[in-house]
Amino acid sequence: MRFSLGKWLLPVYSALALIFLLIPIGYTFVFSFNNSLKSNVQWVGFTFDKWLHVCDAQGVCAAFGTSILVGIIATVIATALGTLMAIALVRYKFRARSAISLLLFLPMATPEVVLGAGLAAQFLSAGVPKGLVTIIIAHALFCLSFVVVTVKARVASLDPALEEAGRDLYGSPGQVFWRITFPLLLPGIIAAALLSFALSFDDFIITRFNNGGVETFPIFVYTAAARGVPAEANVVASAVFLLALIMVIVAQTTSAARRKRLAKLTL
Numbered sequence: 001m002r003f004s005l006g007k008w009l010l011p012v013y014s015a016l017a018l019i020f021l022l023i024p025i026g027y028t029f030v031f032s033f034n035n036s037l038k039s040n041v042q043w044v045g046f047t048f049d050k051w052l053h054v055c056d057a058q059g060v061c062a063a064f065g066t067s068i069l070v071g072i073i074a075t076v077i078a079t080a081l082g083t084l085m086a087i088a089l090v091r092y093k094f095r096a097r098s099a100i101s102l103l104l105f106l107p108m109a110t111p112e113v114v115l116g117a118g119l120a121a122q123f124l125s126a127g128v129p130k131g132l133v134t135i136i137i138a139h140a141l142f143c144l145s146f147v148v149v150t151v152k153a154r155v156a157s158l159d160p161a162l163e164e165a166g167r168d169l170y171g172s173p174g175q176v177f178w179r180i181t182f183p184l185l186l187p188g189i190i191a192a193a194l195l196s197f198a199l200s201f202d203d204f205i206i207t208r209f210n211n212g213g214v215e216t217f218p219i220f221v222y223t224a225a226a227r228g229v230p231a232e233a234n235v236v237a238s239a240v241f242l243l244a245l246i247m248v249i250v251a252q253t254t255s256a257a258r259r260k261r262l263a264k265l266t267l
Contacts, residue, residue: 025241032234039228050231057232063220064236070132070216071200074139079193081140082147083185089148090155107145115142116209123210130212138210139203143196150195154188201240 034040035047055061088094089101107115119138120130128134162184166176204218211219221233 028234029238029241032231032238034231034234036228036231038230040231040234041228050235054232054235057230059215059220060230060232060236063215063217066132066214067201067217070135070139071197073136074143074200075193075197077136077140078143078147078196079189082144082192082196083151083189085144086148086151086155090152104145104148107142108149112142112203112205113209116206119206120209130210130214132214134210134212135207135214135216138206139200142203142206143199146199147192147196150192151185151188154185158184 031040031043032050033046033048034043035045035049036042037044085104089097116138119134119141123130123134158181163176163180166180171179202218204222207216207219208222215223217233217236221229221237224230224233
């Protein structure tokens, strides 16, 4: 049997790339069990105390709670506005529709430092004090473009005949939307909301320009990095990663089970 370089090169490269991407996550997870006192740079010993008393480190749980709060509110605002904008851009014709569609890509292509500095300047000019509200507004505006692009693709894939069938059955516009359009758009809306929340929770640059004295989890980690990120912060990061992994596994398992049921019904 001849050795095929192309047959083995891509799997090996993919495996190495995956390992390279998972090294920081593995480091974070391992050092969440480090029995460190102040600095969490060197391994001291194994302990479960950091997981059992994660809020003992000052500011960890407060910063994490702030990030969750900002992420949820910003996600709700961005998802609601972005879904309406996506439907309008796909289903209706109006002036400057093409220009608006083009401009929606600008926040995605613009460096975050430019967007964060611009929003900070706007808040300063308007006399709005920086704090939790300015962070939420900045995150909602930043995530809005991602929501519109994600939901817009879902709206464009819908078959208008399904909504026409609902209207033929004497359904009101509200009934057609909530019983036909919205359920069909729901997977795209959920995907956009999850993406929006992840972007908001992870953001540092835009938050740094507009936070005032409010400390989110990324800012807490950045501030603590000068003296060594506490192991409790690694615990929070590891827990978030594990939760996301569980959600993906559950979603994939549920989707596979649903496909099997549908396959059996069609037989």
